[in-house]
Amino acid sequence: MHESASDSAVSGPQAGRYTEARGSDMKICIIGASGKLGQYMTQHALDRGYEVVGVCRTQSVPKLERFAERITIVPGPTNDPEVIAQAVRGCDGVLTVLAPWGMDDYASGTAQAVLDHAEPRARLVFSCGWHITRDGKDVYSIKLKALVKIGGFFARLARVVDLDDQVEACNRIFASDSRWTVVRGSDLEEGPSEGVPVWSRHVGDPILQSNRTRRTDFALFMVDAVTNDALVQEAPAIVSRTSPSAQRHAS
Numbered sequence: 698m699h700e701s702a703s704d705s706a707v708s709g710p711q712a713g714r715y716t717e718a719r720g721s722d723m724k725i726c727i728i729g730a731s732g733k734l735g736q737y738m739t740q741h742a743l744d745r746g747y748e749v750v751g752v753c754r755t756q757s758v759p760k761l762e763r764f765a766e767r768i769t770i771v772p773g774p775t776n777d778p779e780v781i782a783q784a785v786r787g788c789d790g791v792l793t794v795l796a797p798w799g800m801d802d803y804a805s806g807t808a809q810a811v812l813d814h815a816e817p818r819a820r821l822v823f824s825c826g827w828h829i830t831r832d833g834k835d836v837y838s839i840k841l842k843a844l845v846k847i848g849g850f851f852a853r854l855a856r857v858v859d860l861d862d863q864v865e866a867c868n869r870i871f872a873s874d875s876r877w878t879v880v881r882g883s884d885l886e887e888g889p890s891e892g893v894p895v896w897s898r899h900v901g902d903p904i905l906q907s908n909r910t911r912r913t914d915f916a917l918f919m920v921d922a923v924t925n926d927a928l929v930q931e932a933p934a935i936v937s938r939t940s941p942s943a944q945r946h947a948s
């Protein structure tokens with residue numbers, strides 16, 4: 698894989714400019730640590746020898762039991778500025794799961810709390826889906842457009858999920874001059890790792906056509922991004938490096 702200077706740059710993880718990973722010197726905060734993505738990120742961060750602080754809702758603390766001896770847990774709502782301020786203090790990297798749950802601006806509140814309270818030089822890495830666009834140049838399939846429009850409408854009607862708030866969260870991040878990365882996940886599946894995914898700037902680029910990533914590798918990309926300076930102020934859309942579309946591009 699390579700990095701190109703074109704508007705639709707495609708990159709493999711090796712192509713980035715990596716800052717020196719400082720192993721156990723690195724302190725990482727994972728916001729939304731108890732979810733599926735959060736637990737994978739916690740494991741990957743521990744595997745790298747990082748010190749980990751995890752934030753999750755109080756009722757979800759038992760989901761982190763297997764990590765209890767190895768991480769610091771800060772229980773509380775992730776959109777609570779006081780919870781976030783306490784958790785991110787002294788952290789070199791903050792990995793945030795942006796989830797559009799509920800109708801009380803949970804995603805944008807979470808993003809804002811991280812932007813307001815993270816250390817000024819910290820790497821901030823956020824997760825979301827392909828439906829988020831930074832510059833409007835993404836090209837979406839009819840299926841994805843219908844899913845976002847119809848699914849989003851009914852989820853909002855049922856007051857369960859507010860996709861617009863995830864959009865608002867990302868717009869605030871894009872407008873920030875902090876050292877952010879917004880990682881846009883394709884359709885996710887479970888299974889063993891296939892390696893760090895490859896990425897492109899725009900959904901619709903041929904390399905992304907397969908539209909599938911293992912959830913553990915989404916987490917791997919997020920953790921990897923903390924030390925990859927080439928991803929600062931980028932919104933990579935990712936796909937499995939072993940998927941047919943990535944393989945076609947590689948060859």
Ligand SMILES: NC(=O)c1ccc[n+]([C@@H]2O[C@H](COP(=O)([O-])OP(=O)(O)OC[C@H]3O[C@@H](n4cnc5c(N)ncnc54)[C@H](OP(=O)(O)O)[C@@H]3O)[C@@H](O)[C@H]2O)c1
Pocket residue numbers: 728729730731732733734735753754756757760794795796798799803824825826827881882883884885912
């Ligand atoms: N699912 C997909 O197919 C897919 C595809 C592309 C991108 N993504 C992105 O991947 C990330 C992780 O998504 P995921 O589907 O894999 O889920 P996940 O990792 O299980 O994360 C869901 C998060 O939302 C929290 N949550 C659940 N219900 C909540 C509620 N009612 N109020 C507040 N928080 C609540 C969970 O916390 P608790 O542990 O406390 O419940 C957890 O932190 C998201 O950023 C998503 O946009 C997902």
